[in-house]
Amino acid sequence: MSTGKLYIGRRVREVREAAKLTQTAFAERLGISVSYINQIENNQRSVSASVLVLLAERFGIDLSSISTNDGDRLIAILSEALADPVFSPHSPSLQELKLVVQNAPSFAQALLSCHQAYRRNSEQLASLDDHIGGWSTEPTPYEEVRDFFHFTDNYVHDLDVSAESLALELDIANSDANAALAKHLENQHGVLIRRTDPGDSFLRRFDPTSRILFLSPYLPAATRSFQMALQIAALEQEDQIEKIAKRAEFRTADAREVCKAGLRNYYAGALILPYQPFLTTAKELRHDLDLIAARFGASMEQVAHRLSTLQRPGHKGVPVFFARVDRAGNITKRHSAAKLQFARYGAACPLWNVHQAFESPSRIIRQLAETPDGVRFLCIATELAKGHGGFGTLRPRYAIALGCEISYARDFVYADGLDLTSKGAYDPIGISCRICERADCAQRAVPPLKSRLTVHRNRRNVLPYEIS
Structure with a gap:
């Protein structure tokens, strides 16, 4: 969806307003015309490379943090929502969607919230749920938290930096993570590691009175490390986690608790796979999941998940x-x-x-x-x-x-x-059948929502209909 040009009008306006400058004064500081600034802020013109350099030099903007990924992500979600027949016959063009996302992202988010409520209501009606009093158009706690991490780029800076600091102190990247984490729990918190009883179904169980952390003796080493790191997050980062969850302004206490659990998991992953050593290793090993997992004593899933969080400003990994x-x-x-x-x-x-x-x-x-x-x-x-x-x-x-x-x-x-250069080497895939516009896909499960269908009495292909 990228146009190859950078439209960051809202970001430029925020920089100018933070500096408490008028457009005229801002233009003078950058050595460009007032009309150009006005056009940039209204996303009528893209930002040139020379202006980007001036913004970095004179206003301290981190160029690596300027990305269209958030806009692309919001455009993709908005496009999917607007494919719903409820919006027919209105079909905004891609350019119109870009203008909304670039100039009024809060409006786009509000529209998505309305559509999500509509979808939930429709699904509840369709299921003929007998518990009418329990119907709700509110997002579920899980959905709220999923969207929170989605729009933070799955990167939580404060927790990530804290986890990396402790990992470097414990030399996690170059030592036995299980031993290092167990020693830290005992020395700093008086917590001892013990095995769970036979037949106990818990992976991890902490007794705050006896200060004993019970772990299943059948856990793989990578999972044991993660569970100990998770306990460290609960003991050392709860205040920070509470602040982050509170700032998110979730609708319910359940959503806040689900988010806090997710943040503890995030810290644990960042502790056993510290940011800079992990990023350096991933580049050196060309993202070979098996080799990275072996280097850090982690599981393949832990490695793959961590690769998706490498979005630290100024030190980003491959998206x-x-x-x-x-x-x-x-x-x-x-x-x-x-x-x-x-x-x-x-x-x-x-x-x-x-x-x-x-x-x-x-x-x-x-x-x-x-x-x-x-x-x-x-x-x-x-x-x-x-x-x-x-x-x-x-x-x-x-x-x-x-x-x-x-x-x-x-x-x-x-x-x-x-x-990588052969067009025939690429398989055609989509996001989901309901919004995919491919008319000739034999694997299609349902027709696209916004297309007309034609059914012929005397002929048929793999699909029982043709998509106009």
């Missing part, structure tokens, strides 16, 4: 998408710093290689893919099993997916041997 999908196609984790956005309603595209991963357990499946807007991606997926215990223990199976836009593919070992 990637990350998802975890169960066998039914439910996306149980999702984040995208790339242009590929996941459907908020309905299932993921069946042509996406994440579904194929279940057919080849433990193998990494590679795919070159192209979305309807012409953006190309390198996608990798693999199937994993989660759980602990002996014979007869239920072990949930799921697939993780990771990928990047094709311009970054050479930074990944998984691109080796693939013909």
Whole structure:
């Protein structure tokens, strides 16, 4: 969706207002005309490279923090919402959507909130729920928290920096993480590590009275490290976590508690995979998940998830998408710093290689893919099993997916041997069938919402209808 030009009018206006300057004074400081400033702030003209340099030199703007990713993400979600027939026959163009997102992002967010409430209400009516008194158009706590992390780019600066500081102090990147974390818990908090009793189903259980952290003896080493790091987050970062959750202004206490749990998990991941050592290693090993996991004693999922959080201003990693999908196609984790956005309603595209991963357990499946807007991606997926215990223990199976836009593919070992220049090498994928405009997809599950259908009595193709 990128035009190749940078329209950051709202950001420039915020810089000017923070400096308490009029447009005239601001233009004089930059050495450009007042009319140019006016056009920039109203997104009628893009910002040139020379003006960007002047903004950095004279107003301290971090150029690496200027990104259109947030706008692209909001445009993708808004476009999906507006594909709903309730908005028919109004079909804003891509340029109109860009103008709304660039100039009135709060309005775009408000429209999305209204549409989400409408969708929930419609789904409840369709299900003929007998508990009429329990109907609600409010987002669920989980949905609120999912959107919170989505629009923070899945990066929480204060927690990330604190976790990295402690990781460097404990030398996590170059030592036995389990031993280092256990020693820290004992020395700083008087917490001892003990095994859970046989038959205890808990992965982790902390007794604040005895100061004992019980861990299942059947946990993999990577999971043990994460659970200890999670306990450190609960003991040392609760005040900071409370402040972050409070600033988010969630609608309910449940959402705030779900967010706090997510923030503890975030800190734990950042502690066992500290930002700068992890980013450096990822670049050196060309994002080889197996090698990075072995270097840090982490799981492949932990590594893939951490790669999706490398959005620190001035020190960003490759923008990637990350998802975890169960066998039914439910996306149980999702984040995208790339242009590929996941459907908020309905299932993921069946042509996406994440579904194929279940057919080849433990193998990494590679795919070159192209979305309807012409953006190309390198996608990798693999199937994993989660759980602990002996014979007869239920072990949930799921697939993780990771990928990047094709311009970054050479930074990944998984691109080796693939013909990135051949158009025929790319599989056509979409976000979801309900908004995908491809008319000739044999894997289509449902017709696109905004298309006319034609059914012929005397002929049919793979699909029982034709899409106009």
